[in-house]
Every structure is written in structure tokens, then in C-alpha cells.
Amino acid sequence: MFMELSPMKLVAIAIVAIFVFGPDKLPEFIQNATGVLRKVRAFADSAKEDLRSELGPEFKDFEFEDLHPKTFVRKHMVDGGNLAELEEIRNAFDPRPELEEITAAVHDTADSRAPGTVSLAKDAHATPPTRHAFDPDAT
Known part of the structure; x- marks a missing residue:
């Protein structure tokens, strides 16, 4: 989940957190955040177990x-x-x-060099293209 966060980004987040919450309330905020994460994980695990029990014994290893x-x-x-x-x-x-x-x-x-094929190389016998007069006022 946090694999894309480099150590420098984590340090920057920590510095911003210190400025936003202050050094006094930062430990309390971290404790509250980890408590919320634990409750969410416990809720998700209990929901999975409820779903497994409702599906029946054939989905026990699901x-x-x-x-x-x-x-x-x-x-x-x-x-x-x-x-x-x-x-x-x-x-x-x-x-x-x-x-x-x-x-x-x-x-x-x-x-x-089969006949009927197109060659991308320059042909030595080719005639040079004719240049048309360019009118800068016409464009």
C-alpha cells in the first residue's frame, strides 16, 4: 500500500504533520489513527467471517x-x-x-528486386522533381 512512498516523502509527511498538529498533539493523533485502523481491520475480518459462515461449508476455504x-x-x-x-x-x-x-x-x-515491388532506396536514373514557384503573398 505504501510501497510508492520513498523515505524522503515520508520525512516530508512527518514534517507537515508536526506543523499541522504540533509536537504536543502528534502522538495522540497517531494513537487515534492506529486505533481507527485496527477497528476497520477488525470490522473487515468479522465481515469476511460472517460471509464465509453464511455461504456454507462448501465455501469454507474461499x-x-x-x-x-x-x-x-x-x-x-x-x-x-x-x-x-x-x-x-x-x-x-x-x-x-x-x-x-x-x-x-x-x-x-x-x-x-522482384518486378512490381516498391524500393525505398534512391534510384540513380530518377528525374529530379520539378520545383514549383512559391508565392509568399498567396499564403
Whole structure:
């Protein structure tokens, strides 16, 4: 939760807290905040237990973290022994084979100079483009 907070940011937050609450009331505020966090966690844990008991014995081992999509896929695909299916899905979304085919085709056409292909290299026999007169007052 607080992994994105660097030590410098935590020091800055502490300094701002000292200025806002003062050094006298800061310990009291920290105690109140931790008490509220404990009560919220206890309330969430009791709600989870109530929900598990209401769902019945077939959901006794149910974990709420399993509802996260990554955890759900990991539990049912990887841990379930379906590694071949997972590898097949990965390969289906892998663009590397198509990119290798395109690269090979581009290299082949550049080497073979087949008729009807477009070359991106400058042609030595090409006529220079004609320059049109530019009228600065017209624009």
C-alpha cells in the first residue's frame, strides 16, 4: 500500500504533520489513527467471517483474494496443471512469428528486386522533381 512512498516523502509527511498538529498533539493523533485502523481491520475480518459462515461449508476455504483476476487465472490455470493450455494462449498472442515473417519478406524483396515491388532506396536514373514557384503573398 505504501510501497510508492520513498523515505524522503515520508520525512516530508512527518514534517507537515508536526506543523499541522504540533509536537504536543502528534502522538495522540497517531494513537487515534492506529486505533481507527485496527477497528476497520477488525470490522473487515468479522465481515469476511460472517460471509464465509453464511455461504456454507462448501465455501469454507474461499479466499477473497481469489477474486482478483490475476490470482484467479494463476490458481485455475497454472496451479491446476494446465500449463500446456497457458503456453498455447501465450503463443497465440505472441507477435514475434508474424514480425519475423514480415522481416524475412522485406529482406527477400530487397535482395531479389522482384518486378512490381516498391524500393525505398534512391534510384540513380530518377528525374529530379520539378520545383514549383512559391508565392509568399498567396499564403
